[in-house]
Amino acid sequence: MFFVFVKLDRVLGLTVSSNASLDCDLYSGTVVYTSGCVLVLYNQRKNKQFHIINSLKKPITCCKFSKDGKYIVTGECGHQPQCRIWEVSTGEQVASLSGHKYGINCVKNIIIVMDYDYI
Secondary structure, three states, rough: OOOOOOOOOOOOOOOOOOOOHHHEEEOOOEEEEEEEOOOEEEEOOOEEEEEEEEEOOOEEEEEOOOOOOOEEEEEOEEEEEEEEEEEEEOEEEEEOOOOOOOOOOOOOOOEHHHEOOEE
């Protein structure tokens, strides 16, 4: 079996169902938006993109920076959608919230207290 590993270099376009699919970190100026199962972070000062790919390949419908800009919360659609919390500096998922029956259309500000004890 032969595997080819590719790296996503740039995303052209976006998937927007509402204004909840775009957000901007007020401190860094980084813009985050959804494009299918990819969360795109665009740094306008450096003209660079950073990508967070939803490993379950579910389309991301909404996104929001935390107030301190360290985390992004996303909502998804499809069967058993979840809210996921991503650490911006690493691109790693740090938490997920399940139990939604229908697609998630909007997420609000999140507050993370005491090393993920409360969300």
